[in-house]
Amino acid sequence: MASIPTRFDVIVVGAGPAGSAAAYLLAKKGFSVLLVERGKGLGDKNMFGGKVYAQPIREVWPELDKEAPIHRWVTKERISMVDGEKVFTVEYRTEKKVSFVTYLTQLTQWMIKKAEGAGALLASEVTVEEILMKDNKVVGIRSGPDVIEADAVIDAEGINRLLLERLGLVKKLDPDTVGLGVKEVLKVGESNIESRFGLDKKEGLAWAIVGDVTKGIPGGGFIYTNKDTVSMGLVLHLSKKLIDEGSFESHVSSLIEGFRLHPYFKPYWKDAIISEYGGHLTITDAIKFAPSKFAYPGLLIAGDAAGLLLSLGYTFRGVDYAVYSGKLAADAIEYARNNGGVSYENLQVYDDYIRKSFMYEEIMRHRGAITLMNSFELMSRYPKLLTKVMEKMFEADYKHEVIYNSLIQALKEEGISPFNLISQAFMMVKGI
């Protein structure tokens, strides 16, 4: 840090997808930009499940499809409900290039290189310890003894938001708004992936799983096929209520092991070795997690730090939202420059940009889903109900049960009234 200039137009904290996109666009627009990242290797600190929606990222990098490290385009989406060893699965197939599977580390490296190529200066292995304020306005950052000033700072520090917490802009992380994600990467081999998952070259699968894999804890499992590996893991919603009830008795390592060894899923990664594993927090209640404002004097908040993530159980959008918010932050700073300077009045357009964006509208439109994702019914009782109906339909020594009777019997066994079923099904359709 001692060898770099002490003043920039913009400082971006965090070289994840949000920070890299903002730094890239600002550098391209001619601003002097410092991108600060605490990780040693590029992308070291960035972790996710595996599937990325392409279109919002193409708005920043139209060359995405040709140049980015895309492992496979998602042509198959599966959803499974698990009850013990019984599993109910639905599958959807498409030819469209809507989303792709990749390693976030590789994608982030590509984005950072783009930002550097456009002229942003990257300072890696540097932890920002403080965002500096003067006269109620953010004026720069401090790392150890080094102070660097800027007209604006973009906070793209991700979910932990220690810097925003120190500024008093957000509260300490609340277990009711975040979940724990754990993931393993299994070396399966390219030809095994294609034959076992029924995929052609470059085709990929995204698989969401609810039910027993989380042993009743709200959340779910995921499987993504990379080029020659499979990413599989769990997202477990942390909640004060469940912690108090002692619902987290099963250790997370035993939950992921139970998932890996489940007889339905195990054959997909037969003889594979675990090449990587990791854990990271993720947002489970974007609305409660969001800061009250996205723009403050001299400061814009982007990506996970801004609570911009959509989690619907069957899909998860964090990376494209992060990139898109980075784009909006760059647009806001450009707007300010063209309208008399980076004053608070001018930067406030960012708040508007976010609230009017497709991301914010999506999050608000699906707010009912947040309640459902945290509901014990959806995660535990409905997978049981569905697999029970399937059992009664398919398993018979002589006579098959009529579906209506199977449903009524399964409802009785699960203690769910038909009225509850209808009203919750309505809520699910409405919320999700």
Ligand SMILES: Cc1cc2nc3c(=O)[nH]c(=O)nc-3n(C[C@H](O)[C@H](O)[C@H](O)COP(=O)(O)OP(=O)(O)OC[C@H]3O[C@@H](n4cnc5c(N)ncnc54)[C@H](O)[C@@H]3O)c2cc1C
């Ligand atoms: C288990 C799991 C599965 C997920 N699955 C998906 C998925 O399938 N698809 C999807 O789109 N999203 C997924 N997500 C969400 C996605 O990973 C995030 O939404 C996305 O990475 C957010 O990007 P970001 O740039 O805001 O933050 P991050 O990617 O977290 O980047 C923040 C960066 O800031 C740096 N930093 C933090 N503090 C400092 C500091 N003080 N000084 C310097 N640098 C700092 C960090 O090192 C990091 O590199 C998943 C997340 C998890 C945990």
